[in-house]
Amino acid sequence: EVQLVESGGGLGQPGGSLRLSCEASGFTFSSYPMNWVRQAPGKGLEWVSYISSRSSDIDYAESVKGRFTISRDNAKNLLYLQMNRLRAEDTAVYYCARLIRNRSGSLYYYYMDVWGKGTTVTVSS
Amino acid sequence: DIQMTQSPSSLSASVGDRVTITCRASQSISTYLNWYQQRSGEAPKVLIYAASSLQSGVPLRFSGSGSGTDFTLTISSLQPEDFATYYCQQTYSTPSITFGQGTRLEIK
Numbered sequence: 518e519v520q521l522v523e524s525g526g527g528l529g530q531p532g533g534s535l536r537l538s539c540e541a542s543g544f545t546f547s548s549y550p551m552n553w554v555r556q557a558p559g560k561g562l563e564w565v566s567y568i569s570s571r572s573s574d575i576d577y578a579e580s581v582k583g584r585f586t587i588s589r590d591n592a593k594n595l596l597y598l599q600m601n602r603l604r605a606e607d608t609a610v611y612y613c614a615r616l617i618r619n620r621s622g623s624l625y626y627y628y629m630d631v632w633g634k635g636t637t638v639t640v641s642s
Numbered sequence: 643d644i645q646m647t648q649s650p651s652s653l654s655a656s657v658g659d660r661v662t663i664t665c666r667a668s669q670s671i672s673t674y675l676n677w678y679q680q681r682s683g684e685a686p687k688v689l690i691y692a693a694s695s696l697q698s699g700v701p702l703r704f705s706g707s708g709s710g711t712d713f714t715l716t717i718s719s720l721q722p723e724d725f726a727t728y729y730c731q732q733t734y735s736t737p738s739i740t741f742g743q744g745t746r747l748e749i750k
Contacts, residue, residue, distance in 0.1 A: 550737070552739070554686075561727075561729065561741060561742070561743045561744040562678075562680075562686060562729055562731075562741040562744070563741065564738075564739040564740060564741065567736075567737035567738075567739070569737075574737060575737075576737040576738055578738075579643075612685055612686075616736075619691060619692070619695075621692055621695065624672075624692075626673075626674065626691055626692040626695075626733065627674075627733040627736050628676040628688050628691040628692075628697075628731070628733065629676075629678075629686070629688060629731075630688055630697070632685035632686055632687070633685065634684075634685055635685060
C-alpha cells in the first residue's frame with residue numbers, strides 16, 4: 518500500500534525549533550518530488566516547500582523562507598522539514614504529499630496524488 | 643506569485659443538485675490546474691488534474707473545465723459524501739505552487 522506517515526509535531530516555543538519527518542512506503546520514494554503543505558486551524562491549504570527527487574531543486578513559500586529547511590534521505594525513505602525560529606502563525610497541521618507527473622500529449626502535468634494524514638504543530642509559550 | 647481566487651467561498655446545496663465552483667488565476671496558467679476535495683478531519687484528495695482529467699477512482703459526476711485564467715469544477719448530482727471543502731491548485735509555476743482559498747460545500 519502506498520503510504521506517507523508524518524511525525525514530529527507537537528508544542529514548540531516561539532523562536533524555537535521542531536523537526537518533522539515523513540516516512541514513505543509502498544513506492545519508490547527516490548523517484549518522486551515531495552512537498553510539505555500546511556493548514557492552520559479553520560483555514561485553507563498553504564504550500565510550504567518542495568524538494569526534487571534527488572534534492573537538486575528546492576523551493577519555499579515566502580512565509581517560511583530562511584526559517585524552514587526541507588531535506589530527504591532516499592536510502593531511508595524519509596522526508597524532513599526542519600522548522601526554526603518558530604512563530605505563532607506556523608501553528609497548523611503539516612502534510613507531506615507526493616508530487617506526480619503525468620504526460621498529456623507533449624505536456625507534463627503535476628499534482629499531489631498521495632498525502633499523509635498530517636502532524637499537528639502548535640507554537641505557543 | 644500567481645494568486646488563485648475561488649468563488650463562492652461557501653455554498654449550500656441539496657443531494658441531487660448540480661453544483662459549480664469557479665477558480666480564477668491572476669495570470670494565465672494554461673491548463674495547469676488541479677482540484678482537491680477535503681472532507682472534515684481528512685487529508686486532501688485529488689479529483690481533477692490538468693483542468694479536466696479525472697483522477698483514477700474518482701466518480702464520473704465530477705468534471706472540470708477551463709484554461710487560461712478561468713476554471714470550473716462541476717458536480718453533476720450531489721451525493722451525501724460530496725459535502726466537503728474543495729480547493730483549486732495551480733502548478734504552472736512548479737515548484738512554487740498555490741492553492742485557492744477553498745469552497746465549503748454544505749448541506750441545505
